Amino acid sequence: MTLNNLKFQTTYLSLDSEFYDMTDPTPLDDPYLISFNPKVAKLIDLDGDSGDDPHFVALLNGTFIPEGTRPFSMCYAGHQFGHYVPRLGDGRAINLGSINGWHLQTKGSGETRYSRTSDGRAAVPSSIREYLMSEAMHHLGIPTTRALGIIGSQTKILRNQIERGAIVMRMSPSWVRFGTFEYFYYFKEYDKLKSLTDYVITESYPHLQNDEDRYFKFFCEVVERTAKLIAQWQGLGFCHGVMNTDNMSIAGLTIDYGPYAMLDDYDYGFVCNKTDRIGRYSYGEQPNVSYWNLTMLAKALSPIIDKEKMQKKLDDYGNFIYPDAYIDIMCQKLGLVLRLDEDVELITELVGALQDAYVDYTLFFRTLSHYDGERMPLYDIAMNPVVIHNWLDLYDARLSKETPTQPERQNAMLNTNPKYVLKNYMLQEAITLAEHGNYSMVETLLHIASHPYDELPEFEHFANETPEEHKNICLSCSS
Incomplete structure (x- = not known):
């Protein structure tokens, strides 16, 4: 067309x-x-x-x-x-x-x-x-x-x-936000709030249209989609930077890319937004903020949905919906097919080790995807390899309980842990060239972005650790 x-x-x-x-x-x-x-x-x-x-x-x-x-x-x-x-x-x-x-x-x-x-x-x-x-x-x-x-x-x-x-x-697929519902709630325009909910169900949750309990089930699905989305962000190492309720999609999408970042060295407390002086939207706080935002959505929907039922769903979000989604994402990144009780400890210990190792988050998991028992490649990319060594003892014990072969695990991990992510220093290079009329780097990064799991020999340098002088770039809302 x-x-x-x-x-x-x-x-x-x-x-x-x-x-x-x-x-x-x-x-x-x-x-x-x-x-x-x-x-x-x-x-x-x-x-x-x-x-x-x-x-x-x-x-x-x-x-x-x-x-x-x-x-x-x-x-x-x-x-x-x-x-x-x-x-x-x-x-x-x-x-x-x-x-x-x-x-x-x-x-x-x-x-x-x-x-x-x-x-x-x-x-x-x-x-x-x-x-x-x-x-x-x-x-x-x-x-x-x-x-x-x-x-x-x-x-x-x-x-x-x-x-x-x-x-x-x-x-x-939708530009409706949590804040759209808040607008009509705070102005006490409950008929319009209901009209908005009907519209969103038709557009983004059509399977609920004829359900007698569709409003509550709609809220439940928003909660579940949000949990999965935030778990994916955490697993990938993505920091949104401005998780205001007006930047939260009712359809469970990532919207409004302002000051954002992909983690360089793993840092649970990393803040990518210069405006966020207290770290409200730090990488580690994203799950907590998503819960808070969902409570604001529940408040906005309270004229048409039972408050107690929504609170029960919110309790479930904190107790197991989000934690289970995050554990599932991390198990996939670790190549684990079975789900064992000990996986929570394994992941908790990993997060602590990454915090102390001073290691590039994306590079660590891509290197781990090739793991065959030889530890030196992982030691080489960490400033503090001792904590990586201690965690690998746990990982080896856990892998011994898995059924896939080593090549099967490695293949699955290589299709789960990207080789390429767009880091802020790469984007800044494209921006600097574009401001001088050269858009080649924009096209290069668009190509790399479309092939995050592939081997692209000509762009191998983009898979390396972020250069020290470009780590932890913090941006403003106008950047």
Whole structure:
């Protein structure tokens, strides 16, 4: 399908007008293509060479409006760093509508009703980071939004310095957030709260539509999806950085890539957001924050769902839903097929050893995937190999109880533990080149992001430990 044949649906506009505001984009000056993602284009049946069509840049820039497009921005509230903000909304994002169940949204398209004091723009650095990382997460098996393309411009915007404006086109099965429910709860508009819940069930949980207890079961599935998502983040070593309730997807997706990071040396307390001075959203706190955010969602849903039933589900989240999901993820990373009671201790000891070993998290698990009893490769990558040695004694004992052969285990682990993840220093290199008109590194990282488990000899250096001078990069919300 060509760009001229695109036809959007705007089912969200069937809700009351308080849910959104009709918003026309403000085009950037002298826009140009930075990157187009043909793999994502397939999701909406768009031709793979559409990036060469001038209409593509115009589509992102808001000067080409396909059939059925009725641009709008969504209204929501949210708890930001634990404090409730009654009115947030899409301050720099404009929704075009949906195709094949994917809602297309341009981020950086100018002021909206919800921009507050912001200019509604996005800079090239943050746009490149979102474009690349959302794709990397998908290929790592993490539920996430996707990215179709990104454009730059000559429009100047002020952040920590003068930047150039950019727009990234994001796609998601849903853009509804925990904070969307909070908005209508705190304004005591319970009929609209119920309408929103019905809409979300139809869109993201259609198997519950005719269930008499659908509202409670919907909440239960949100809890379970969130538990699995956070467990996957922890297993991968992904730090979101801004886990406000307005950045939590009701569909269990990773959304809103602001200041984020993949762990370099393992650090349970790592904070990737300069704004987060107390470490509320540190890597190790993500499971606790997800629970807190779910309690805020439960409060918002309390006019239509029994509080005690929801609290019981929340108790289950902390007691076994999340812990079981995390243990399952870690057992897969360790190549363990059986689930034994001793696995909790094995994983707990591993986390402690990694904290003390000063070892690159991704490199450790990729090296462990080749483990055949020879320990020196693991010693070589750790600053403190003694703790790795002690843990390997436990691991060897545990492996002796497994049934798969060593090659079977190694193969399974190599398909579970990525060789390549996009670290902040890699992204910064791509950004620096892009700011000088060279987009080759963006394309290189997009390719690497699409093949995280493969052997790519020409990019072997990206699988190495993060250079010391680039470890633990901390970013701001405008980065």
